[in-house]
Structures are given as structure tokens and as C-alpha cells.
Amino acid sequence: MAHYAIGDVQGCLSSLEHLLQHISFNRRTDTLWFAGDLVNRGPRSLDTLRFIRGLGTSAHTVLGNHDLHLLALWCGVGRQHSSDTIAEVVNAPDGRTLIDWLRQQPLALQLPTPNKALLVHAGVLPQWSHAKALALSAEVQSVLSGPHWQNFMAVLYGNKPNRWDDALEGEDRLRLVVNVFTRMRMLRDDGKVDFKFKLEPKDAPPDLKPWFEFERKPAQQEGPIVFGHWSTLNQLKNPAGFCLDSGCVWGGKLTALRLDDLQIFQVDALEPPAATVP
Template identity: 75%
Template structure:
């Protein structure tokens, strides 16, 4: 049995299938863990959702910002973009079933224990704040998951978009609290010296203004915890970092699709099969 953590697929199902063929994935015994952004921008968002959904308990995913964008469009709470490739999900005969499955997924998952350095590792799409323990992160993820999987989830989707508040405070309540939790887990890259999250900068950390630091460069208040495995940052330019691993290697932009095998920290990659999108966002 092997556990594979896979970076942002974004509707690039053909690349995913090549990657699974390369690792000789066996759906009877192996398990896949996706770092979010299963859909959008790539050409086969609907087929990707169907494929992961149909794997049942052999596949797990956290939500990424593009997955949430799909949920927002489903309930008419988001603006469509020229690069979106998720209308086919909204219009599919099984679209409601897939959306209901997607909105029941968490923002953070504890990965299975292995005998190497990846014991006690956490999976999320973008990262976590330095002042959150893994238990904190999982509890906050559960708060959002309860709302998204509940009967009034569309009310939250109408309040999802926005960059405020941009600093964590445990006393936050209501939609402000939920929005910040979602933004940390699915959009965060850089944090300012004063603790405020910057949601605009998307390029390499080396080119960032001096007052901005990658979230994983901040000193964690819980240094004894294991690695954090994430995606979301295709321009980061490195796989292994101070937090753990970033597995978004820009497949949808003509890069690679990357898997990390938890049992031995082996990195497996395939070159993107799909035609690349024209520019990095």
C-alpha cells in the first residue's frame, strides 16, 4: 500500500492519469490525497471531479480556491472569468451530486502516519498561520466544513469573497471568521511584518517587497509538529521548504504534475499533457 499526495490538478485529468500510471497506482490498495484545486482552467474539470469522486475512500481532497469558486458559481454568488472551465460541471446531469460531494470536503486533513519524517503531517491547499497548531487548524477547518455541508451553505457563499479581515483574531465571529479561515487555507501566500495577510502578491518570494514574507518562513509557535504539505503557489519555484512541501508545480501552465509518496518522500512528476495556458496568473 502507498499514499500519494498530489498537487493542483485543475482539470488536467490526462496529466493525472499519466501520473497515476507512472506510479502504478492500484485503486484496490493505494490511496490518493489531493492538495485542492481539482478543477478550473484545465480542459476536463467535470471528468476530474467524476474520477476522484468515483474512487470513494481511495481518494481524499481538501478544498482549494478554485473548488470554492465552482461552489460560488453553482449558487450564483461568484463572477465567472474568461479562463474558467467549470460551466460544464454546473450544467452536467450529475452536477448537483458532484457539488454536494465537493462542499462536504474539508480545508485541512491530517495525513496518515508513516515511519519517516512525514509522520504527523498536515495537508491543506495554501497553508496555515504560524499561531495555529495542527489541532487548531483541523478544528477551524471543521467549522467551515459544517457550514458548507449544511442546508444554509449558500448564504455563506454569498459572503465568501473579500480580503477583510486580514489578521487572525480568535474572537472573530460569523461570516468574518469563516471568510478569514477560508482565505488562510485556500489563498494565503505572503504575510506582512504586522501579521496581516497579503492576498495580492503571487510571484516568487525573492522578488517580494521586504515587508512581505512567505507564510512558511514565519516562526511557528508549535515547532514540534510535522510537515505541512500544500499546493496553490505555482510560482514558488521550490518543492521542499521550511514548512514541508509545495506540490503545485504549474501543470495547467505547462509545468509538471507532482506526487509525493508519503512512505519514502519520493517525488514523482510528469510533464503536462494539456496545452499550457498562455500566462502565469
């Protein structure tokens, strides 16, 4: 039995199948943990969702920003981009089944490791413990999986508020939680989340630092944070844990981390690179 965390697939199903062959994945004994962004910009978003959902309890995922974008487009909110490749999901005969499955997924998951590692798509604020992150994920999951989830999607978009406060309530609270888990890369010294910078940290202005370079307030014995989202980061290991987005959809690699011994496995992308920059 082995557990693998896998970086952003983004509709690159051929690359995923190649990676699973490379690690000799056995769905009867092994478990996959996806870091979100299952869909979009790659050529086979619909097939990817069908495949991962079809793995049943052998696969788990957190939601990424592209997954939420798909949910928003299904609801008729949000802006469709020329680089989107998810219309096939919206128009599929089993589209509603796939959407209902996707919206049940959390923003954070505790991984099956002795040190209780955490899986998210983009990151975790320095002041959030793993327990706090899981609780906040549950708040959002309760709304997304509920009967009025489309109302929430209609107010999801926006960059405000951009600094955490435990006193935040309602839409503002949930919007910031979603943005942290699915969009965050850089923070300012005052704790505000920056949503614009997407390149390597070395190219950032001096008032910005990667979220994982800030001192974490919770107890240091908490396990690593495994995430994706940042294909231009160009480093797998970092002070918080592991970034598994190695730019498969841009012609890079697809990465798996075996959680049992933290061994990295990678395969080259099989799909042609997406036409736009990250």
C-alpha cells in the same frame, strides 16, 4: 500499500492519469490525497471531478480556491472569469451530485504519516497548531455541508479581515479561515495576510515574507505541512514542508509525494498550457 499527496490538478485529467500510471497506483491498496484545486483552467474539470469522486475511499481532497469558485458559481454568486473552464460542471446532468460531494470536503486533513503531516491547499498561519487548523477546518466544513451553505457562499468573498484573532466570530471568522487555507501566500510582519503578491518570494517587497518562513508557535515536533496553490514558488521543499503545485495547468509538471518515504514523482503536463498567467 502506499499513500500519495498530489498537487493542483485543475482539470488536467490526462496528466493525472499519466501520473497515476507512473506511480503504479492501485486503487485497491493505495490512497491519494489531493491538495485542492481539482478544477478550473484546465480542459477537463467535469471529467476530473467524476474520476476522483469515483475513486471512493481511495481518494481524499481538501478544497482549493478554484473549487470554492465552482461552488460559488453554482450558487449564482461570484464573478465568472474568461479563463474559467468549469461551466461544464454547472451544466452537467450530474452537476448537483458533484457539487454536493465537493462541498462536503474539508479545508485541512491530517495525513496518514507517522509524524502526522497536515494537508491544506495554500497554507497555515504560524500561530495555528495542526490541531487548531483541523478544528477551524471543521467549523467551515460544518457550514458548507449544511442546509444553508449557499447563504455562506454569498458572503464568502472579500479580503477582510486579514489578521487572525481568536475573538473573531461569524462571517468574518469563517471568511478569514477560508482565505488562509485557500489563498494565502505572503504575510506581513504584523501578521496581516497579503492577497496580491503571487510571484517568487525573491521578487517580493521587503515587508512581505512567505507564510512558511515565519517561526511556528506550536510545538516543533508537529509534522510537515503539504500544500499546493503556489505554482510560481519554484521550490518543492520549504521550511514548513512541501509545495506540490508545479504548474501543471501552465504547461509545467504534475507532482506526487509518496508520504511513506517522502519520495517525489513528477510527469510533464500533457494538456496545452492555460491561456492566462497564474
